[in-house]
Amino acid sequence: MFVPIALPGLIGCLASAALALGSDAEPRRGVNTPANASDTATETHGSSAAAAQALGRGAPPPSELDAPAPLETLLGLDHDPMPWRTIVRAWLDSPHLDVPIGAGTAKVFTLDIAKQGPHALVAGTTGSGKSVALLVWCLALAARNPPTRVNFIFMDFKGGATFQGLADLPHCVGNVCDLDLSHATRALLALERELRRREQLIAAQGCSNLAELDDPPPALVIVIDEFHAIRSLLPDYLERLTRVTSLGRSLGMHLIACTQNPLGQVSAEMKANIRLHLCLRVNDVMQSQELLDSPVAQSISPSCPGGAYMYDGEVLQSWRCATPTDAKRLIRHITTAGLFMSRTPTAALFTPPLPATLERMPSNLTADNGDASIETADHTARVVIGIEDDGVVWHPASIDLSAGNIAIIGRPRCGKSELLDMLCTQSLSIGINVTRWTMHADGTRFEQRFTAQTSPNMAISELVVADDADGLADPLSRDPYAERFRQALLSSDATVVFAAASLRHISVPQDAPIRVVFPTGDRMHDLALGIPATVLASMQQHDFTTAGRAVVLDGPKARPVQCLRYRVECLRYQSPHDDDISLGQTS
8 A cells, every 4th residue: 555655756756866867967078078168168258248238137237338427517507607597497497306317328317206206215335326326316306496396304314414515405394314313203203294284285175196286385305314224213203204105106205215235124015115226336136136126236346436227117227327516516506596586495394302592582483573573462461482392393482471370380590580580571561560579588578560661452461470489379478478479369450470399389270370390300290290291201301401491381282392591681660679568559
């Protein structure tokens, strides 16, 4: 019974062995034949170029292509002594994303990120010309398209040198590097917000893509150098870029990801949506195979910097990248063209983290006179105290003095007194009288009265300001101002602003619906003061030691704020003596 079962397998093994021996016999016979040896050597020597041509599927090596003309020549700017005029003409005539960046088999090599992409993966080892290729591509896009049509976000994870000059382009709406990861985090959050905004625009007008909108936003090109660093430095935010590659085609968002080693650095989901591959010289055949489905990029000569291959899933082309004659001069002329078209700079898509000090309000958040804007209307008294941060961009931080009493809570030398001084000055400027209770060095208080020059129609007519109010809030306090303090908290005609070290004797939100809390870094203590856990989680160690860094709590809103530094001016009051401490009378 065993023989019929084993016999077919035995016959198959014998046949395979016979075939193997037969195939091995022919080369062995050729080795001993001198003529065959000579023919083999001749074939090996003469087939290197043919092999490269075959592996390149008809694309000649980049070293065999003609050297490209300078970028200015490719863009038609070399004959104009003031190239910004030609740039403006190109912006007005027919802006488009199909731009020349070098020389190929058809003399001029062009790329269209929208049609050939919509995303691109660029690879190249050190010295291959990858950074120059990125520079040339971005400059060509900027020279052919106004900021109203194309915007850039630059993210450099190798120190920030790659895009240092490009950040001056009027098209740039953000530039970050790995030296400030909190800034890079804000950029990725801004991309998610922008993606959601564009989805809402399309949905509101019932369109299928951005091009169908009546007034579409500009195409957003996100250029990331050393893309693999995001996986190691910011792994929790990589999903944002995955969404960009999935939805970017219809939303006008294009990703150009650059890396030295593409192997394993791009997820399968992202790779499925990145069709355009540009590969300069690489050191490993497998890296070339990953991008081009061919090993030819490994054989690019080091003496041919800028030599590369382009593969879009169908055609493999070789090309050589152009170089600008003077990149700084070209950037200056593009910037001049931007000023000619519009004096208003392109709004940034995101801002840096809050500054450590704030001497004056940023120009884009102020009125034309350079001062912080103060909005006044019937029944409102809103004053600006600094800038607030929503995690992506800055906004003016303002407080409505008519919305209720305000508690300023914090440790000594955190900025409470400066904030009180600023509130006094701004209240007077909008027509609110100020009564201030100040502590003497010996522990006694005195009252100062300040009268506003104007009297607009507002819900409140007086601001009562109390320094060091911990003792005033104590129900057992013997301070003569304690009873007045409790009465003022209940008054409907006045708003009380008081500074204290804690909320121990303060009823929240009855006594103080608005609170400005300077965090201490003690998590349990800060939570007890009302700062939400999510806000504390977004703050870093330096936030707890920076003077003027606070969190404004106004109902359900909680937002980090950097308060303006206020230089105390000599305010005129009627008398430095405490002759009459009754509320509402002039001392």
